[in-house]
Amino acid sequence: MSKQNIYDAVNERIIAKIKEGVAPWRKTWAGGLLPHNYDGRQYHGVNVLLLSMTEFENPIFMTYKQAQEAGGQVKKGSKGTKVVYFNVLQKEDKNGDIDKIPFMKQYTVFNIAQIEGLELPDFASHHSIMNDNERISLCEGVVQNMQNAPKIEENKGNNCLYNALNDIVKMPLIEEFESSEEYYCNLFHELAHSTGHKDRLDRKEVSALGRTKTDYAKEELVAEITAAFLCATTGIENKTIDNSASYLASWLKVLKDNHKFFFQSAAKAQKAADYILNQTK
Template identity: 25%
Template structure:
């Protein structure tokens, strides 16, 4: 009888790789699942009030980056109303501090796995083996190198970040957990709207109102917004305004997202995906809906089309979206946001005044959405999506490739046509839009010809008319 071979012990690199893959997949699955229910001004989260930023109970520090995204998504999916999180060991510490309380994790409750980074420093010897360095060794090594010691020359110090899992539980999952010692002030609707206005103004990103659609124009670095009275509800206006402001944060003078990549339809699609994810997180944080656009429902489609379903692409987009949400939180707390591009606090009053003057020039009144909704029936349906012909008119009227590309991405038929023209998605936006314009013109001619053709009785012998698809 043969004996089973013992399982090979995994090294730290294998463990790090596996926990990263599990973490990335879980974030991507939650994000894609929520995207399926988003759009049409619906909120895909179940909580009935805005959520706070997740933070550790024992340290008071908020979670950051990808861990913050994971916890916010979990709260959205589970409907948690508490933003406090802690490990089992930290729960034991809280229990020790409150001996009169009987605290226990609810039966069947499952924790959330987060990632703890650990940076390794090492040198590679002549035999190819790695020698790990402690902090003390690192200092000694740096001092020797600075003094020119070491013959032959000392090898370069290399660094690698590994990730290890740890599990946290939400305070909402713990029976008998103490209530918050200091309840955070929940902003009223008016306070929330004023905060969004103030935040956007203090970013230094100019906003100008006009009679067209909402978009960000990178050529002049400006957000263009429809007049507030064109929105059914104030929430719609501010959700859309934040969405377009997120696009503006990708400018070369800020997060520099777009300038690092080629300007093609693939990269533009990922920028739209990042903006939709930001809209989802900001919506849960400030009780705003996701802007009504087909792109909200296309997060999954874009991921499958442009990255082959790579979960890392969704994860990276979520992590980048979280950066701007963190900036908003720091601003909300009265702090100077840590992002290097964010204007200094002493300039904020002047920036707010500049935006107020732009609004005055265009005649935009921020109270208009509330007045508009009072004048409408709450049962009025949302406007139907633009027809093929209306979308074509908008495409032809757009005056820059970025605006044209967004119209392509937000129309299912347009996107299919564009992908057939540009299967590798590597063509520049300008050349793709020029080529697409010719195809669109032919498609419109074909649609008009079909409508104008006289209707004849069917004889059963006519060959079907071929529908043009480029």
């Protein structure tokens, strides 16, 4: 695959995630450990982004060959993740001078959860993935006082999501986030989704079956703006504003600066925030 084709492939993957309503750089619960190879080498550059787009709890990856050499075996049916290898070839020209020729290629890695017969390496298993985050009373008050609230489940892991079918918000433990503020920003985002349930504000982008990509995009924008409103209300907007701003800026670019679409989403977000804050009229 040529260099340009690799660039195109990477761009397509990132754009696809953004179009699905997922900002790849928004994953903030990696427990302080960036993606690493099984031998302890940290991934850099675009590979950090590509591997952070996966849904695995532990950011430890390896090639098929590395897994075998370490005594493990990739589980049957596992789908690997493409990463990029960069290097520079040195070639002597006819004058004896050394030309440096940069090149790159793609290869496939698998997460340790996809490998049988291997344990977490020492550097990862001994790495502290918990932070001394504390509950913020004002944020807790918002969550606890929400009318007709969904059930909130906290478990160790890396998934923040709202399950509309079961009306459940699922969150990682607060200790797994980089900060308390990041935890509540993500929780507010998922609670925003829950306001679209048929028994609340009944947004079709949440409650309807067979949602389209456009419906998904609209709902993600509403949830992000709602979270920004709630962060501002609870005084933690300065802790999360860069995250939210980059997310919204990316959406505006994808949506070709469709201002009408943005304002419609903001209006829905205001209703969602009011619902969570018990300020509905």
